Amino acid sequence: MKLTPEQITEIDKALGKIGIAYLDIRCELTDHVATQLEAGGGDFEAELNRYIKENKKSLRRTNRKMFFATSAGAYAEVFKTLTRPGFLIAFIAFFGLMQLLLQFMVAENAGRIGFFIFCIVSLYLSVKYLFRAFYTRRSYSGAVGFSIFSLVILYTTLYAGDWLAESGNLAVSVYYALINTVTFAMIATSEKQYKLYKSRYV
């Protein structure tokens, strides 16, 4: 038997209910469950309920594993993006900006400006990701917001900022140029991945 569009929607909703939030993972698992139910035959409602009940835990585990595998790939993509010539230029530009600021102010204050730029860019990245996830309901496992990495940078900077300022002008310039370039690379990667996934799942 072939499932109707309504029955496919029902599978999708059932998977959403048990926590399969990312659209790409849900689409793939919906197809898997639908093909299995089609092959098995029987009463659709009863078979779907039985499948979800029996496989709820393993489906959640699969979802987690799929997410980690894909987001690891997305993080690797950030490092690939960083090797592009445009990002070397961005690093030099940020480094130059920090050096310029250090001509007019002490390292602590220049560091604060570098940190402020990082916060604004990270906030943009996070808000855009959250908007897509909650408003458009289009959230893909491979187009993550890199919030964990941003948080690591944030806390490292908060705790090491003073120590960094004491380490000298060169350390301040390199550090803030680096974190801002990485954050821009995360934005570029997130956008690229989002476009790729959106074109796949129209």
Place this chain on the structure above:
Amino acid sequence: MKNSPLYKGSLNTIIMKLLEENGRMYGYEITQKVKLITNGELSITEGALYPALHKLEAEGLLDVEVERVDNRMRKYYKLTENGEKETVNRLAELEEFIRNMQTLVNNKPNPDLQF
């Protein structure tokens, strides 16, 4: 998948071999193909298959095509150029492993060679 590390370690190679033979496949199709080839001896669960497919995709060994089939989206996987080269390497590695294991398992102790 049989709950043995021996099988789990070979899952990626099995997937790549099947894709090499069949061009492009989707998840459920891979599980059924494995079941068919092994006469039901080996069955890959979705919990093992899909994370492995996503990992291979993230490593750039698999390419993806998504199509609308029977009222739903279906994700097909196929080997990339790198994936094709890697399949040859991994199969050679697996064959060598099997050969060595067979030699070890079938080895009859020779008293002359004992230390």
